[in-house]
Amino acid sequence: MPPPPHSHLFRSQTLTPLLRLRPSSNSSPPPLWRPRRHLSACASAARLADPLAAAGSATPQQPVLGVEEAVVGFVTGKRKATEVAHAVWRSVVQKGDTVVDATCGNGNDTLALLKMVADERRQGCVYGMDIQESAIESTSSFLQMAINDGHERELVKLFSICHSRMEEIVPKDSPVRLVAFNLGYLPGGDKTVITVPRTTELALQAASRILSSGGLISVLVYIGHPGGRDELDVVESFASSLPIDTWVSCKLQMVNRPIAPVLILLNKK
Amino acid sequence: MPPPPHSHLFRSQTLTPLLRLRPSSNSSPPPLWRPRRHLSACASAARLADPLAAAGSATPQQPVLGVEEAVVGFVTGKRKATEVAHAVWRSVVQKGDTVVDATCGNGNDTLALLKMVADERRQGCVYGMDIQESAIESTSSFLQMAINDGHERELVKLFSICHSRMEEIVPKDSPVRLVAFNLGYLPGGDKTVITVPRTTELALQAASRILSSGGLISVLVYIGHPGGRDELDVVESFASSLPIDTWVSCKLQMVNRPIAPVLILLNKK
Numbered sequence: 001m002p003p004p005p006h007s008h009l010f011r012s013q014t015l016t017p018l019l020r021l022r023p024s025s026n027s028s029p030p031p032l033w034r035p036r037r038h039l040s041a042c043a044s045a046a047r048l049a050d051p052l053a054a055a056g057s058a059t060p061q062q063p064v065l066g067v068e069e070a071v072v073g074f075v076t077g078k079r080k081a082t083e084v085a086h087a088v089w090r091s092v093v094q095k096g097d098t099v100v101d102a103t104c105g106n107g108n109d110t111l112a113l114l115k116m117v118a119d120e121r122r123q124g125c126v127y128g129m130d131i132q133e134s135a136i137e138s139t140s141s142f143l144q145m146a147i148n149d150g151h152e153r154e155l156v157k158l159f160s161i162c163h164s165r166m167e168e169i170v171p172k173d174s175p176v177r178l179v180a181f182n183l184g185y186l187p188g189g190d191k192t193v194i195t196v197p198r199t200t201e202l203a204l205q206a207a208s209r210i211l212s213s214g215g216l217i218s219v220l221v222y223i224g225h226p227g228g229r230d231e232l233d234v235v236e237s238f239a240s241s242l243p244i245d246t247w248v249s250c251k252l253q254m255v256n257r258p259i260a261p262v263l264i265l266l267n268k269k
Numbered sequence: 270m271p272p273p274p275h276s277h278l279f280r281s282q283t284l285t286p287l288l289r290l291r292p293s294s295n296s297s298p299p300p301l302w303r304p305r306r307h308l309s310a311c312a313s314a315a316r317l318a319d320p321l322a323a324a325g326s327a328t329p330q331q332p333v334l335g336v337e338e339a340v341v342g343f344v345t346g347k348r349k350a351t352e353v354a355h356a357v358w359r360s361v362v363q364k365g366d367t368v369v370d371a372t373c374g375n376g377n378d379t380l381a382l383l384k385m386v387a388d389e390r391r392q393g394c395v396y397g398m399d400i401q402e403s404a405i406e407s408t409s410s411f412l413q414m415a416i417n418d419g420h421e422r423e424l425v426k427l428f429s430i431c432h433s434r435m436e437e438i439v440p441k442d443s444p445v446r447l448v449a450f451n452l453g454y455l456p457g458g459d460k461t462v463i464t465v466p467r468t469t470e471l472a473l474q475a476a477s478r479i480l481s482s483g484g485l486i487s488v489l490v491y492i493g494h495p496g497g498r499d500e501l502d503v504v505e506s507f508a509s510s511l512p513i514d515t516w517v518s519c520k521l522q523m524v525n526r527p528i529a530p531v532l533i534l535l536n537k538k
Contacts, residue, residue, distance in 0.1 A: 067337035072360045075485070076536045077517035091341045216344070239524040248346035249525040255508040255518035255533065264524065267345045 067091055074252070081263045082182075084252065085218050086112050088265060089178055092216045095119035097177040100170060100210070102163040102203055103195065104130040106187060107139030109180050110156060111146050118152050127170050129159045132193055135186050136160045163195075164202035167210060175212035183231055184222030194227055197234040204238045208268070217266040224259035232262055239264050336360055343521070350532045351451075353521065354487050355381050357534060358447055361485045364388035366446040369439060369479070371432040371472055372464065373399040375456060376408030378449050379425060380415050387421050396439050398428045401462055404455050405429045432464075433471035436479060444481035452500055453491030463496055466503040473507045477537070486535040493528035501531055508533050 065079070070087035073079025086109075093099060093116040101110045110128045117124025130136050136158050147153045159169050163181070170176060181203070185194045207217045219239075221232045239249035248267040254260035334348070339356035342348030355378075362368060362385040370379045379397045386393025399405050405427050416422045428438050432450070439445060450472070454463045476486045488508075490501045508518035517536040523529035 067340050068335055068360065071336050071340050072357065075357060075517065075519055075534050076483075077538060088341065088344060091337065214345075236524060240527075242525045244525050247525060248344065248523070250344055250522065251524050252521050253519065255505060255520050256511045256513050256516060258509075265344050269346060 064090065081252065081254075081261050082220055085180070085220055085263055085265075089113070089180070089216070089218060090116055092214075093117060093178050096121070096123040098125045098127070098170070098174045099178040099180070100166055100176055100207070101126060101128040101180050102166060102207065103180075103182045104128040104135050104139040104158065105182055106135065107142035109182055110139050110158075111143055113178070113180065114143070114147070114152065114156055118155055122151050122155060124155050125174070126156045127159070127166070128156055129161050129163055129166060129169065130186075131160070131162045131195075132186055132189060133160045134189055138186075162199055162203075164199040164206060166203065167206050170210055174210075175215075176210045177212060177215045179207035179211060179215075179217045181207075181217070181219040182222075183219065183235070184225060184228060191225065194225065195231065196227065197231050200231055201234050201238060204235065208242070208266070211268045213268055215268050217268075219264040219266070221262045221264065223262060228259075235264055239266055242266060245269075333359065350521065350523075350530050351489055354449070354489055354532055354534075358382070358449065358485070358487060359385055361483075362386060362446050365390070365392040367394045367396070367439070367443045368447040368449070369435055369445055369476070370395060370397040370449050371435060371476065372449075372451045373397045373404050373408040373427065374451055375404065376411035378451055379408050379427075380412060382447070382449065383412070383416070383421065383425055387424055391420050391424060393424050394443070395425045396428070396435070397425055398430050398432055398435060398438065399455075400429070400431045400464075401455055401458060402429045403458055407455075431468055431472075433468040433475060435472065436475050439479055444484075445479045446481060446484045448476035448480060448484075448486045450476075450486070450488040451491075452488065452504070453494060453497060460494065463494065464500065465496065466500050469500055470503050470507060473504065477511070477535070480537045482537055484537050486537075488533040488535070490531045490533065492531060497528075504533055508535055511535060514538075 065073075065083055065087050067084075067087040067090075070079050070084045074081065074084050089112070093113070095117060096119045097117045099113050099117055101113055104110050107128075110126060113126045114124075117126060128136075128139060130139070140158060143153055143156060157169070161169065166179070181195075181200070183195045183200060185191045204217065204219070211217060219235050221228070221235055223229050223232050236251070239251070242249050246269050248269065249264070251262060251264050253262040334342075334352055334356050336353075336356040336359075339348050339353045343350065343353050358381070362382070364386060365388045366386045368382050368386055370382055373379050376397075379395060382395045383393075386395060397405075397408060399408070409427060412422055412425060426438070430438065435448070450464075450469070452464045452469060454460045473486065473488070480486060488504050490497070490504055492498050492501050505520070508520070511518050515538050517538065518533070520531060520533050522531040
């Protein structure tokens, strides 16, 4: 189903050349690497210096956070919701899995997911998408910088497409272990271009269809910007509507920080 | 401040002989052990057979859950909110600590807390209270059955008193690491006697005063009974009102199970 034409998400939609429709499972499309570009202003010096740490991946200086450290850190104000999300992903995702980053943004989640699925036989796969071409370019540059191994980079397939259309790019016979959403605007980008309730709802429905049994939909909802709370309402409504015999929907949030992001996790039994 | 006389909590209040007011820190009152009684109907056969497991404590057959297993289990529908709570408590509470069980009920939390604080020198302490004398009796019987070591049992001080008056029983110079609430009615008991918003609010205020820096208030709110949602509103309002420079308030809940208990954790920085 095509998304509604009035959506903000489609202001900058570019279907070519970054989009490759319905690759067959036997011949995955080549990754959409562009010549290296400068990162956008949002890429801080720290991120440039240590992209793996920025993505929550292990570095020699910073070990990967476990769920215990992330959750206890969250409860005590030392860790962010995104670190809890990454830690939970790591407990669900296995090497060789197929996963989806529904909102690439600047590529932090994409890189973290790549590190979770890339195995020695290079059979894992990350399908990344973002409606903003600038986000895909930022993600592409970021991954080029962070990953030296060209074969590993090929495990990422990037598409400039609305997340509501994820079924068009993920092969039908690929069991998907995780679909990750990071809702809001592109950090450092155009803040008027935001994910919006209608297409987010369609994207969640699509994610629920492609997810395999035992898989997880992870939604981090930023609510500090105009429209953020409306989007949270839609996500919560969707999460609440999932039948309890086949889904577990839970929510983790700060209570005395009204604009702190909310983490919603949807597990398909 | 005495609680309001109209509160449901005071229907069965008994100040003597179970209550001992303001014990000095140098001479802790002896535990209020009564002759062993039969447990109430709520004590299932399984609970009788394996009280440590029922309380979430380690047994030879069932190791203690870590935060990772509890949280991932919660997200995937295999673990309960109370198991997450216990796992988080274990990461905060240390041997030798003073902790408070503000709602003893049938004693499961009291026993779990005792196992966390009891050290070889027997310096830990659990102050347990419940407005219902039958709950204190049930807790007392349960602990007698579960703990063979009489010295260890002496680390528990039980009081039949409203939780809003916890400051009257915890010595002023005892730094308190954890105050645990399990809000609702006594399982297996009189369901018309429930914790109610007004005294729960007073109890949370008292807990926030006696808690030491780095300590945790843990509130598991059961909302499936009449009045449960009103009480959740009060707890959430209290949690939201805590200043962000000195408190971290967070909430974990199921979204597609409307009457599932809600876990609220308040960390004092």
